[in-house]
Amino acid sequence: MKRFAFILIPCAVVVMALTTAAVQQAEICDTKALKEAAKNKLSPYNYDSGKVTKLTYKNKPQLKEIEVPVFIGEKYRMVFNMSGITRGVVVTVFNKDKEAKNRKALWSSKDAKAEGGLYSFEPEGGKFKFYVDYEIPAVQDSAKAECAVFMLGYK
């Protein structure tokens, strides 16, 4: 019994610590407000899907890629809400994934103007999928994680 408790109590402590960390992560941004702003920018396109991506900073540059399935014959609007991002994250939409050698950048936030941290882009064509890449810069301080919101509309 003592041996069982010896394992169980520290285990519970670790689980509680992890749970607390998870709750803190979940509260790093107001996802509802970020999504609402993105959805307003989506109009007159119908909402299809959205994704909140947690961006964690490190002392080396990182890349996070999101796949977006698309179908032939549809018109799309992509909206990015980067208003919660403070560290110069660049968003780029590609026609192929990060492993492909001859992929083409279709749009980049580097060349676009944001309105209140919101970007929108209407891609043309598309076969199978688009790929959204978040280029996360290296930081030297203890920057907190932030949230980027992607939303797709169609008509």
Next chain:
Amino acid sequence: MRFTTLTLAAAFAFAACSNDKPENNDTDTLKGDSTGVTVEVDNEGSKTTLPSPLRVAMMFQRSGLKFIPGITFGSDKAINFSTKFQKARIMGVYSSDLAYTVLNKQSNESQKLLKTIREVAGQIDLGKVFDQTNLYDRFNANLDNTDSLGGIIGDIQYQTDLQLQAGGQTEMYGIIFSGAWVEAMYIGAQVYKKEGNDNVVLALLEQMAVLKSILEELNSYNTQDADLKAWIAELSALQTIVDAMPSIKKLNENPDLEFKDVKPTSEEMAPVIQKIEELRAAIVKG
């Protein structure tokens, strides 16, 4: 000494707690596109989005998918489902049936289906989607306007996504959509079997690309739930059948080809359709 014992115990406990989780290396490295600098690839969490059931149904609609009465599951059978997993999957089935009936202007059936979806949503902690919005009334007030219904269904999807996130049950997202996708494929397959429309085959083919995204989403949950693990295994079996199709192999080996450039034969489609029918039967059995 006491501190050392506690530290060791905590370390042991951490190992014990983590023991049944799969080893998961969430980072990789890659040369940056523009800079050539080596960057770390963050693979943590889900890396895909999934289309809404209405968008999937619209894609089939563009292929000339006709309405055939009796193909959908029916709006009065949700009572047979007991677990949250089963209810989430059947909610997906109902979502696809709703999209199919809305696009084919079957107002009465659409109305019944939305009522059922609202009931099932309430049973899986998604009641706020309808309780705190006027979406149900808006839907019923616009039954004869397909364009407006498209926007309202989009809003229902949006509210569902919000509630899943707020309730910390994002895993339901992939489960609901997997049910919706199987139902959409089932409807497409049944219409193809009855009508033999080649464009529907191309739509089925195009939809097969989504299966990989579904598996990616479901696998990202690293679940220990037996029902979900079994469901992932079933969907993976379908993926294996799809990957073995000569048309899919041709598409994968020739990136410049379009779906219209490959014409799968009915013999090629038969095992895929059979597996889809099995998956759909498993869902509706409860």
